[in-house]
Amino acid sequence: MEKNQFGVWSIRLPDSGGNPAIPHNSRVKFRFQHRDGVWVDRIPAWIKYATVDPTRFGAPYDGVYWDPPPAERYQFMYPRPPNPKAPRIYEAHVGMSSSEPRINSYREFADEILPRIRANNYNTVQLMAVMEHSYYASFGYHVTNFFAASSRSGTPEDLKYLIDKAHSLGLRVLMDIVHSHASNNVTDGLNGFDVGQSSQESYFHNGDRGYHKSWDSRLFNYANWEVLRFLLSNLQWWLEEFRFDGFRFDGVTSMLYHHHGINMAFTGNYNEYFSEATDVDAVVYLMLANTLIHNILPDATVIAEDVSGMPGLGRPVSEGGTGFDYRLAMAIPDKWIDYLKNKSDEDWSMKEISSSLTNRRYTEKCIAYAESHDQAIVGDKTIAFLLMDEEMYSGMSCLTEPSPTVERGLALHKMVHFITMALGGEGYLNFMGNEYGHPEWIDFPREGNGWSYEKCRRQWNLVDAEHLRYQFMNAFDRAMNFLDDKFSFLESTKQIVSSADEEDKVIVFERGDLVFVFNFHPENTYDGYKVGCDLPGKYRVALDSDAREFGGHGRVGHDVDHFTSPEGIPGVPETNFNNRPNSFKVLSPPRTCVVYYRAEESEESNSADLVDLDKISAAEVVGKQESFEAAAPVEDGNPITSKVKGLEAEEKAKIKDLGAEKIGEADIE
Incomplete structure (x- = not known):
C-alpha cells in the first residue's frame, strides 16, 4: 500500500486476464489493525453501494463494489431543467x-x-x-x-x-x-x-x-x-x-x-x-x-x-x-x-x-x-x-x-x-x-x-x-x-401588506401586481369591502378558495369587474387609503382568500391569454414523453380554476389507466 501526502493509504489491484480484480457486485470489506493490535473489518469509507443480508435480522450492512459493465450502466437522456426563479x-x-x-x-x-x-x-x-x-x-x-x-x-x-x-x-x-x-x-x-x-x-x-x-x-x-x-x-x-x-x-x-x-x-x-x-x-x-x-x-x-x-x-x-x-x-x-x-x-x-x-x-x-x-x-x-x-x-x-x-x-x-x-x-x-x-x-x-x-x-x-x-x-x-x-408573484420583490385589520380579521397585501384578500373571520361576510392597490384599472378574480372546485360555496362572482377609484392627493402617500393610491371594493366571505389580477385588455382576450398556461400532457402523466394539445375549457370566467379542472380530468384518466383503486372512508382506519 502507498501513503499519500494527506496520510491516506491506497492500493491498486491490476486486472486479471482482462477482467477487473474485483468483479462488479462483489461484497467487499476493509480490514485494518488498531494500534493495540486488534484487527477489524469495516465497510470502505468511499463505498458506492451497500446492502444488508435480508436473511439475517439486524445484520450490519456489507459494502458492494459497484462498477457495472457499460451495457448495464444507466445513460442519461434528458438535460437538466433551467433553474426556476422561484422554486x-x-x-x-x-x-x-x-x-x-x-x-x-x-x-x-x-x-x-x-x-x-x-x-x-x-x-x-x-x-x-x-x-x-x-x-x-x-x-x-x-x-x-x-x-x-x-x-x-x-x-x-x-x-x-x-x-x-x-x-x-x-x-x-x-x-x-x-x-x-x-x-x-x-x-x-x-x-x-x-x-x-x-x-x-x-x-x-x-x-x-x-x-x-x-x-x-x-x-x-x-x-x-x-x-x-x-x-x-x-x-x-x-x-x-x-x-x-x-x-x-x-x-x-x-x-x-x-x-x-x-x-x-x-x-x-x-x-x-x-x-x-x-x-x-x-x-x-x-x-x-x-x-x-x-x-x-x-x-x-x-x-x-x-x-x-x-x-x-x-x-x-x-x-x-x-x-x-x-x-x-x-x-x-x-x-x-x-x-x-x-x-x-x-x-x-x-x-x-x-x-x-x-x-x-x-x-x-x-x-x-x-x-x-x-x-x-x-x-x-x-x-x-x-x-x-x-x-x-x-x-x-x-x-x-x-x-x-x-x-x-x-x-x-x-x-x-x-x-x-x-x-x-x-x-x-x-x-x-x-x-x-x-x-x-x-x-x-x-x-x-x-x-x-x-x-x-x-x-x-x-x-x-x-x-x-x-x-x-x-x-x-x-x-x-x-x-x-x-x-410569477413569488419572484417579485414587490410585497406590501396594506392592511392587517384585527377587528375584521382581514389581511390585504400585494405581491407583484396581484392583490390578495384573506378573510380569517369565522362568521363575517363583508360586502363592498374596500381594499387598496397600487395600479389603477379593472381587477378580476384570479383565484378563489371558496370556489366549488375547491370544496367551497361559490359565493364570489368570477365574472365581476372591479374598477379602481383614486385615493387621496397624488404624490402625498399619507392621504391615501392604507398608503395605497387606488382602491376597489370586493365581496369577502368568511374563511376565504381571493386573489385579484389587473385586466389590462378586454375580458375576452385577457381570459384567452390566461388560459394558455403550459399544458401538462396526459402522456407525461403515464410516463411517456408525448405532446398533448387539448386546452381546458373556461368556466365561470375564472382562468385558474378552469385550468385546474382540465388538469384534474387528465389526472383522473391517468389514475384509471394505472388501475388505481378508489376506496371508501372506512379503508383509511
Missing part, C-alpha cells in the same frame, strides 16, 4: 411513497409519483434519505455510507433513472444532504474508522466535542483536511454522477455553533452569531462547499436549514456570506402550530401573522412552508389533522354535508398554506401528501409498533377517490402553483 418544492421520501405498507422503489417513484408532482405544477423535487442509512426510522439522517445511494429502494442505476425521469418532466431534483453529523454505527458506518488516533487523523472530534447528545451521532472535525476532501468530493459525486441539481443542507445550526443550538433561544442579538461559540471551521467548510457546488453547476440550488437566523447565510461568498441561495423560513410552521393548538379563531392576530410571514433578513431569499416532514412524524400532527382530527376518518365524504369541523378545516387548510406561499418567502415547499391533507402521522417500522409499515406510506387512494373531500385540498394546491406559474 416550488415537493419534499418527498421515496421509501414511504407507496400506497402499500412497504418500501417503494426508485423506479416506482419515478413512474407513479413524479407524474403526480408534475401535475400539481411543482418545479422541484427534494428527495430525503438518499444516502445510505442502516436505521430506516432515522428518516435518512443517520448516514452510514455517504457515497452510497440507499439500497432499500434499488440500485444506483435506478436512482439515476428517477432523476432522469424527473428532468424529462421539467422537474429539478435536490438532495437532502447530511454533512452536519454521521451515524455512530461502528461496524457499517464511518464511525468505525476512528480508533483512538489524534484529532487530525480522525473524521470526528475526539471526546464529548465529537458527539451530539440530542441526536446520538458523531460530529465532523471540519478543521481536518481529509474531512474537507471527503465531504467536498461527496458533493461533487452526487452532482456529477447522479446529476442532482442542488442540495438542502440539513442541520446547519448544529454546524455553525459549538453548542449546536442545543437549549438555545436565539433572540437576534449579533453576539449570539459572532462569538467564541461560532464554529469557524464549519463556517469555512460551508463557504467552500457552496463555492464548489456553484463552480461545478453555476445554476445549482442550495438551501440551508438553520433555526438561528445567522446573518449572511444566504449571501454570496464574494460578499462575505456563506453562499447559500435560500434559507428555510423555519419560524413559520412553529407559528401555525402555536395558533392551531393554543388559540381560538377569534384570538388570531392578523398583525402577528403578517409580521411572522414577512420577518426575514433583507436580501436573503427564503423558502416558506407551513409544514414539512418535521410536523408529520409520530407524536405530532399535520395541519389537516390538527384542524379535523378524528373527523378525517368519518366526515370526508362528499355524499353528506360537511360538519362545522370539516368545513372549517378545509377552509383554513387552504388559507394557511396559501398565505404562507404568497407572503412567506421567495419559494415554497410542501411535504408529500400534505397537499391533500394526508391523515395521521408518519411512524416508521420499529419494535414499538411491531415493525409495521402501515403508517409509513402515503394513501394516494384518498385523493383519487371522487367521493372524498381530499380532492379539494389537492385541487387548490395545484391552483396555487399555477397562479405563480402564470403571474
